Amino acid sequence: xxxxxxxxxxxxxxxxxxxxxxxxxxxxxxxxxxxxxxxxxxxxxxxxxxxxxxxxxxxxxxxxxxxxxxxxxxxxxxxxxxxxxxxxxxxxxxxxxxxxxxxxxxxxxxxxxxxxxxxxxxxxxxxxxxxxxxxxxxxxxxxxxxxxxxxxxxxxxxxxxxxxxxxxxxxxxxxxxxxxxxxxxxxxxxxxxxxxxxxxxxxxxxxxxxxxxxxxxxxxxxxxxxxxxxxxxxxxxxxxxxxxxxxxxxxxxxxxxxxxxxxxxxxxxxxxxxxxxxxxxxxxxxxxxxxxxxxxxxxxxxxxxxxxxxxxxxxxxxxxxxxxxxxxxxxxxxxxxxxxxxxxxxxxxxxxxxxxxxxxxxxxxxxxxxxxxxxxxxxxxxxxxxxxxxxxxxxxxxxxxxxxxxxxxxxxxxxxxxxxxxxxxxxxxxxxxx
RNA sequence: GUGGUUGUAGCUCAAUCGGUUAGAGCGCCGGACUGUGGCUCCGGAGGUUGCGGGUUCGAUCCCCGUCAGCCACCCCA
Numbered sequence: 050x051x052x053x054x055x056x057x058x059x060x061x062x063x064x065x066x067x068x069x070x071x072x073x074x075x076x077x078x079x080x081x082x083x084x085x086x087x088x089x090x091x092x093x094x095x096x097x098x099x100x101x102x103x104x105x106x107x108x109x110x111x112x113x114x115x116x117x118x119x120x121x122x123x124x125x126x127x128x129x130x131x132x133x134x135x136x137x138x139x140x141x142x143x144x145x146x147x148x149x150x151x152x153x154x155x156x157x158x159x160x161x162x163x164x165x166x167x168x169x170x171x172x173x174x175x176x177x178x179x180x181x182x183x184x185x186x187x188x189x190x191x192x193x194x195x196x197x198x199x200x201x202x203x204x205x206x207x208x209x210x211x212x213x214x215x216x217x218x219x220x221x222x223x224x225x226x227x228x229x230x231x232x233x234x235x236x237x238x239x240x241x242x243x244x245x246x247x248x249x250x251x252x253x254x255x256x257x258x259x260x261x262x263x264x265x266x267x268x269x270x271x272x273x274x275x276x277x278x279x280x281x282x283x284x285x286x287x288x289x290x291x292x293x294x295x296x297x298x299x300x301x302x303x304x305x306x307x308x309x310x311x312x313x314x315x316x317x318x319x320x321x322x323x324x325x326x327x328x329x330x331x332x333x334x335x336x337x338x339x340x341x342x343x344x345x346x347x348x349x350x351x352x353x354x355x356x357x358x359x360x361x362x363x364x365x366x367x368x369x370x371x372x373x374x375x376x377x378x379x380x381x382x383x384x385x386x387x388x389x390x391x392x393x394x395x396x397x398x399x400x401x402x403x404x405x406x407x408x409x410x411x412x413x414x415x416x417x418x419x420x421x422x423x424x425x426x427x428x429x430x431x432x433x434x435x436x437x438x439x440x441x442x443x444x445x446x447x448x449x450x451x452x453x454x455x456x457x458x459x460x461x462x463x464x465x466x467x468x469x470x471x472x473x474x475x476x477x478x479x480x481x482x483x
Numbered sequence: 484g485u486g487g488u489u490g491u492a493g494c495u496c497a498a499u500c501g502g503u504u505a506g507a508g509c510g511c512c513g514g515a516c517u518g519u520g521g522c523u524c525c526g527g528a529g530g531u532u533g534c535g536g537g538u539u540c541g542a543u544c545c546c547c548g549u550c551a552g553c554c555a556c557c558c559c560a
Contacts, residue, residue, distance in 0.1 A: 110559090159558065163553070242555095320559085392520095396517095431519055442519085449518095463521095
């Protein structure tokens with residue numbers, strides 16, 4: 050057996066590379082439509098950049114090592130700390146709000162599974178310097194349009210949207226103390242994966258982490274679905290209306306953009322407990338058979354914590370792995386594009402110099418051209434042209450040359466016509482532009 | 484990192500109770516096809532049955548280990 054790539058790392062053969070290029074292309078074009086600017090940082094960073102944000106525990110999930118200068122370094126597992134550093138360094142000089150995106154390869158030392166590798170590409174989008182809910186709506190709209198760009202509609206992908214402020218108000222109203230909030234977030238986050246017995250213990254109070262009856266009320270909060278139900282619960286809670294106002298404005302804005310049909314209000318979306326302060330959302334395939342496609346939210350304190358500049362921010366990240374799987378599943382992964390426009394074929398050995406001259410002339414004009422690299426029958430050459438999915442073939446033979454012509458074949462339309470040799474380049478350019 | 488499960492040709496799969504030389508389709512290469520492609524027909528290459536060990540007269544098949552994929556847990560920044 051040949052040596053294989055390391056576990057969780059991929060070889061990109063042309064077909065897979067074509068999908069990756071397609072994904073990157075649509076990511077870039079969609080971000081551009083929202084006025085986002087592309088940037089990048091180093092793939093290798095000081096280890097402290099990540100331990101400062103997440104603690105020493107994450108080292109177990111990093112590709113870290115000591116470099117030849119004795120520095121503790123790590124391949125980047127995420128981009129946010131790099132963004133924070135870069136923004137902090139020049140925040141004073143940048144017009145707000147800042148709209149940035151980046152496409153880069155990330156590395157995490159984790160056990161791989163479907164949709165989770167040790168190396169992946171991630172699109173990061175951050176909108177910094179604006180605390181208002183329209184910024185949240187803008188970011189969510191971008192995430193939705195990134196799905197629509199691939200042909201994925203509301204029947205294929207769903208945004209599950211929550212808000213840390215709403216969840217906090219409802220949990221406090223349910224009797225969860227301030228100190229118990231982190232535990233309650235953890236419970237809600239795990240609810241879908243908990244055994245029925247554990248849920249029952251929460252329901253009937255055998256789970257003693259919360260006060261009497263609080264567990265059952267927590268389950269009621271977690272079961273709320275849709276904005277009307279959540280808003281009704283907020284209206285019945287002290288301070289609830291104020292806590293729910295930003296989420297309401299986000300939903301109104303998304304509705305005005307015509308994207309409301311993608312969004313499900315669902316408070317069980319918790320995500321990383323550490324730093325989200327408001328809106329929190331994840332994108333899933335509608336059948337929920339895959340991992341989350343994307344996730345993000347508002348993290349108003351993080352840039353200050355990491356970079357020392359107090360800027361509110363909202364953002365998200367999308368990986369290429371789950372998205373790629375979904376595109377395959379839905380038949381939305383494009384076939385690799387044809388690599389050549391024109392195949393130049395000669396009939397006899399004496400035609401070869403003319404084939405080479407024409408091929409090079411066409412290449413100089415920017416056309417993609419291939420020809421047979423050894424003497425072969427015309428049928429064989431055209432088979433190759435067909436396999437390459439060339440749109441046209443030019444056939445040069447002794448009879449054609451005697452008349453100063455070449456045969457120009459439209460391989461898709463199955464038509465052929467004689468063209469003066471001097472005008473074939475212009476004819477091909479014209480035909481390929483249509 | 485823990486537990487479970489699956490590994491046969493480039494891909495998708497077959498191989499009787501443990502039995503002789505591990506097969507098929509697709510793909511690839513060559514030919515039919517010496518000035519015309521997609522079709523068809525013929526032929527060929529390609530396998531240490533993931534790897535290592537054990538049981539057995541004999542192992543793709545049973546056992547152990549290991550590596551890899553998948554599933555769950557963990558984690559999800």
